[in-house]
Amino acid sequence: MPDDKQPAEPERGQAATVEGRYERIKAAEAARQALLTRPRFSFRTQIFLGFFLAFLFSFGIATSMVITIYLVENKMKFLEIASEYVTEIQQARRFEKNYFLYGTNLQDALEQVYLAKTILEKNSDELLRVAGDKRDSMIIPHLQRYEELLKRLAALESEPDSPRLNQKKKEIEMEVRQHGQEMVSFAQDVMTKEKESMARMVARSRNIHVLSFAVASIFMVYIAYFLGSSLLGTVNRFQGYAQRIAAGDFTPITPIRRFRDEFTELAITINQMLQELEAHEATLVQSHKMRAVGTLTAGVAHELNNPLNNITLTAHALLEDYREMNDDDRREMLGDLVNEAGRAQSIIKNLLDFARESGAQVEPLDLVALLKDTTHLAANQIKLSGIKMEFSATDNLPRVHGDAQQLQQVFLNLILNAMDASPKGGKIQVLVVPADEPNFVAVKIIDFGSGIPEHILGSIFDPFFTTKTKGKGTGLGLSVSQGIVAKHGGRIMVSSREGQGSTFSVVLPITTLPARIGGNMPRSGALS
Amino acid sequence: MSAQLKVMVIDDEPIVGKRLGPALEKMGCQTETFVDPAAALGRLAECEFDVVVTDVRMDEVDGIGVLERVKALSKRTKVIMITGYATLEVAHEALAKGAFDFIAKPFKPEDLRQAVARAAEALGIQGPGAAASQA
Numbered sequence A: 001m002p003d004d005k006q007p008a009e010p011e012r013g014q015a016a017t018v019e020g021r022y023e024r025i026k027a028a029e030a031a032r033q034a035l036l037t038r039p040r041f042s043f044r045t046q047i048f049l050g051f052f053l054a055f056l057f058s059f060g061i062a063t064s065m066v067i068t069i070y071l072v073e074n075k076m077k078f079l080e081i082a083s084e085y086v087t088e089i090q091q092a093r094r095f096e097k098n099y100f101l102y103g104t105n106l107q108d109a110l111e112q113v114y115l116a117k118t119i120l121e122k123n124s125d126e127l128l129r130v131a132g133d134k135r136d137s138m139i140i141p142h143l144q145r146y147e148e149l150l151k152r153l154a155a156l157e158s159e160p161d162s163p164r165l166n167q168k169k170k171e172i173e174m175e176v177r178q179h180g181q182e183m184v185s186f187a188q189d190v191m192t193k194e195k196e197s198m199a200r201m202v203a204r205s206r207n208i209h210v211l212s213f214a215v216a217s218i219f220m221v222y223i224a225y226f227l228g229s230s231l232l233g234t235v236n237r238f239q240g241y242a243q244r245i246a247a248g249d250f251t252p253i254t255p256i257r258r259f260r261d262e263f264t265e266l267a268i269t270i271n272q273m274l275q276e277l278e279a280h281e282a283t284l285v286q287s288h289k290m291r292a293v294g295t296l297t298a299g300v301a302h303e304l305n306n307p308l309n310n311i312t313l314t315a316h317a318l319l320e321d322y323r324e325m326n327d328d329d330r331r332e333m334l335g336d337l338v339n340e341a342g343r344a345q346s347i348i349k350n351l352l353d354f355a356r357e358s359g360a361q362v363e364p365l366d367l368v369a370l371l372k373d374t375t376h377l378a379a380n381q382i383k384l385s386g387i388k389m390e391f392s393a394t395d396n397l398p399r400v401h402g403d404a405q406q407l408q409q410v411f412l413n414l415i416l417n418a419m420d421a422s423p424k425g426g427k428i429q430v431l432v433v434p435a436d437e438p439n440f441v442a443v444k445i446i447d448f449g450s451g452i453p454e455h456i457l458g459s460i461f462d463p464f465f466t467t468k469t470k471g472k473g474t475g476l477g478l479s480v481s482q483g484i485v486a487k488h489g490g491r492i493m494v495s496s497r498e499g500q501g502s503t504f505s506v507v508l509p510i511t512t513l514p515a516r517i518g519g520n521m522p523r524s525g526a527l528s
Numbered sequence B: 001m002s003a004q005l006k007v008m009v010i011d012d013e014p015i016v017g018k019r020l021g022p023a024l025e026k027m028g029c030q031t032e033t034f035v036d037p038a039a040a041l042g043r044l045a046e047c048e049f050d051v052v053v054t055d056v057r058m059d060e061v062d063g064i065g066v067l068e069r070v071k072a073l074s075k076r077t078k079v080i081m082i083t084g085y086a087t088l089e090v091a092h093e094a095l096a097k098g099a100f101d102f103i104a105k106p107f108k109p110e111d112l113r114q115a116v117a118r119a120a121e122a123l124g125i126q127g128p129g130a131a132a133s134q135a
Ligand SMILES: Nc1ncnc2c1ncn2[C@@H]1O[C@H](COP(=O)(O)OP(=O)(O)OP(=O)(O)O)[C@@H](O)[C@H]1O
Pocket: A413, A417, A418, A421, A447, A449, A450, A451, A452, A460, A461, A465, A466, A467, A468, A472, A473, A474, A475, A476, A477, A478, A479, A501, A502
């Protein structure tokens, strides 16, 4: 036998419905304000910004690459010049050496020096740029000095009979060799340095590229991840909202993030929709109540006929026999009139109290008294269908916190269901007892009627599920009841066996649990 | 046949019996009133009544039960049903089972007197009608 079809499962609070519509409207407006007052940072902007940053970054990398290539080009050009220059000078030195060793022509050496000079002159600007003031302080003076020495040597050669020729030649030779040596080694030095610096530059540029590629990849991954996760996260969040709304929790959506985005409008629209859903739910509850009132009117009309009949009979008796009666008889009859009028009034008042559309009022309730009223309300209808109702309650039960009218509607729905299920001559038991779990009170409505087949037991709480003929049942009774009970932090449980009857138990938290009202309330999951 | 019509009134509302008793006696009927239908049925077994006036809806035995019982005991007895909330169903059932008339609550004492007079006429008793008009 399936018992407890709705396991309790804590969900977000819905106390606001019990607190009244005004509170809900205020909450919705507050949520709207909170949603809108945030600075706007839309996903569009985020995507744009991400791409813009990526663009800036690649632009930077490209620029650095162009600059590096330009610098390397320069170095290469310089090296080219330098190596040409070094070749010419080395040639000159070779001629110079030959001259000293074998007395060959010195003119060839001079020619090489001129060539070297032309190279320097032709690339003078370039040389200045790459070699800086070394061009004027070292390279050119060295070359000039060398040329001058060679020229002096040539001059000596042209007057072979000059005194101390050999000694002078020796002196010059020393100096020529030294300058030649320095010139070459200096040029080679510069070349080596430039080569090294170029190699460094290439290596650095390669490192920068590898690094920036890594950074760019990380950056792109981060942007993709950030955008993706914040988009997906928001979509998931809204899916959560949809689920809780489907479960009947109409608390408005409040902002989670610091910025407004495209989803903000969605949240505001959903909040508006929630308000309307709420209003519709209230209308539904009210209209279902009026249906129950309609069902009860037959019984109430019958009930009302009794005091009315007594009044009519008594009044006519007074009219007919007033003179023949003694004072005591008259007084008795007048007393009857007053009593019967009061009785009629209380019958109507009971129904009207229930039918009246009142704002939700939460107060500590005496469940036993509430159920006595409810059973009385239904008593005539039940008597008309030839069914007996038994009521029993445990003494001194603690009060529960709730809205009397709404809870009365729940119990009435259950009693009417039990009545519909019972055969003529059947019996309905209503019990108010402490629940199995501590701090809860249970109201049990037991019938010995048709029972509920196992295969539909899971659906009876669904809205519009009914096995009754059109016009007899709307299928909203249990769904409305479950909504009301859930809002009170309680639960409806059912156990039934086909052909033997059903027991519906409503468990409600007692007032010593203040946290349950207005805070988180457990809610049965069957509606979701 | 005696000129005095024997009438029994059954209604679980005590005031009904209290008011109808004197009202019927005024037209010359001999009236007994009952609040408890079971007691009324016991009395019916002891003695034959000309007319039985009964409420349809009562807790233990309903009006239909009374009607069946009366008809089983005495075919000639006329049964007048008082119904609070007349349903066609009950009316049909009652008529099929031999009820003489219906009176819907709320009614005046005079309404019942006329119904009883018609029943007396149907029974062939003259007295009560004359008594009523003299009152
Ligand atoms: N005590 C019960 N015994 C047997 N079946 C029941 C009982 N209570 C509910 N049911 C089944 O659950 C269905 C849904 O009940 P619910 O109260 O939600 O709607 P309804 O009674 O059909 O319509 P309405 O309440 O609007 O008159 C019923 O149609 C019936 O089949």
